[in-house]
Amino acid sequence: MSGAILTIDELTGLVEEIMLKGGLSPLHAAALTRVIVAGERDACKSHGVYRVEGCLRTIKAGKVVPDAVPELSSDDSAIVRVAAGGGFSNAAFEAGAPVLAEKARKFGLAALVINDCTHFAALWPEIELLTEHGLAAMAMCPSYASVAPSGGSAALLGTNPFAFGWPRRDKNPYVFDFATSVAARGEIELYRRAGKQLPDGWAIDRDGHPTTDPEAALDGAMLPFGAHKGSAISTMIELLAAVMIGDLTSPEALEALGTTALAPAHGELILAFDPTRFSQGRAGDPLARAEMLFEAMTGQGARLPSQRRFAARQKALAEGIRLTSEEMALLERLRGKGLDAV
């Protein structure tokens, strides 16, 4: 197998250099690099270096403010807001997270609202940052219209990721992060690039008929997971993390952007819960009790979510990250030519 093995620091340096060359301010370059490297480190390829090019395309198209300064505002409520000012979401999240954690400890639960951001990458890095504070957390956001509601015939909902985390002492947290479509758009894109057919039940074509062709799926609509139940959860995400926070829904985000090839612009909602505060006055330590539940699950052969990611992380930390020669060539080209390469 050709390609290269990079340490996490080396990959970080390379991606950050590309981001800076692409015109991002150091704040955004560092924040985006962190999540892209985390994706690659965790073998979460659909959120890894393959996203670098899309990021640069979004900058080149003028659809993101590359040097936006996230503006935090807070009042006496349990809500903290960050106006991303058209910049990427990641730095906005990092600006708001400490205040979210503080408010969650003060009020028991709190919400972080991110507005006017270009959303980028997975939610689990954000969830993990909050579980490191000893908090449980839930995150959700729309994307752009690409999923048909249950019983419908055309793209309306986004792939609307839903993520949750629970802190564990001296262990990787319990974390899940999934698209409310059967598959993530990035997965379909990977099928397309690999020239492979999709599994049944993932998508409909533009006429509303079932399809296994990735191109037809990207041109038509994906389907929600779990039929009407997943569709309902996806709709809840449009309502809470778009309508309620005064930001774009998935159909509005698509209309504003005019394409699904660039990172979408909208908002995000993150909730944090303090288990210490919630369990106050009750018997038992919540973190210890959660371990009993996890042990009962793994004891009967069920796997906790994210274990594949955590195993890949451990391996990457020990052995470095292996990139294919195509991936290395792409990154070198982007490093050399910047926005001219996309």
Place this chain on the structure above:
Amino acid sequence: MSGAILTIDELTGLVEEIMLKGGLSPLHAAALTRVIVAGERDACKSHGVYRVEGCLRTIKAGKVVPDAVPELSSDDSAIVRVAAGGGFSNAAFEAGAPVLAEKARKFGLAALVINDCTHFAALWPEIELLTEHGLAAMAMCPSYASVAPSGGSAALLGTNPFAFGWPRRDKNPYVFDFATSVAARGEIELYRRAGKQLPDGWAIDRDGHPTTDPEAALDGAMLPFGAHKGSAISTMIELLAAVMIGDLTSPEALEALGTTALAPAHGELILAFDPTRFSQGRAGDPLARAEMLFEAMTGQGARLPSQRRFAARQKALAEGIRLTSEEMALLERLRGKGLDAV
């Protein structure tokens, strides 16, 4: 078709009389009657009069405190707590809901924790009560171990209902309320009573093998909806609405009760969000913007959740509620003999 047609008031009077005869205090008799009549009114049979008998069985078994007085406690956090004192959950919810609504308006979001309750009936009546306050709401609770986690082989998780609501002006709210198992336990019970086989994919038997036999399913384990995604959401519910609030998880609830034939004892978590507060300073009225989303959904043939319930409700309000002769005979027997009939 034999049987009887009762007005809502007549059915309310009949059920309440049975509940009082069963030993419930007037507070609990009224609260339980409200949700049972609401279930029957909305043609939600698995939460209708068929539940009356189970309620009396739970009282007779001494597994609920029939005259418990819900105790509300509140501090300067965004959490309001109701200690149900071993009583049914419904009166506890009704005691806490006004304070939850008040806190949600004050803090933007708030949580109602119900502890030590015997949980009874669906979550949508609670969600609807909060949407009537102009709030969005989310509710969840464990039940008793009856669902195998994804990849597992035995019952561990509960059917763990997840419900959400969004207020609509001059319209029935957007509401969903579903079990995180493929089917609700009540549905499997109805299959058993009807002597019908279950659809594929609903359950495994006690050896961990797929089954379509309702008896074997009730003796084995149900499966989560949406494979690993539904399983993850169900686990989240165990963590937030059991472990975090210092109350029993589904396996603990089953262990405490020793049977799945009685209403389970545990806690419940309800979150409320004030859209006015969340959308503050942003363009657009969230309730009006939500209507655009709903119109886009129905305009392409997708159905909003709960529409069948709302249609049944309208019919019941106009024409009364039809009960079968078997149902009437059961209710009359319960009215006559009380706990001696179960």
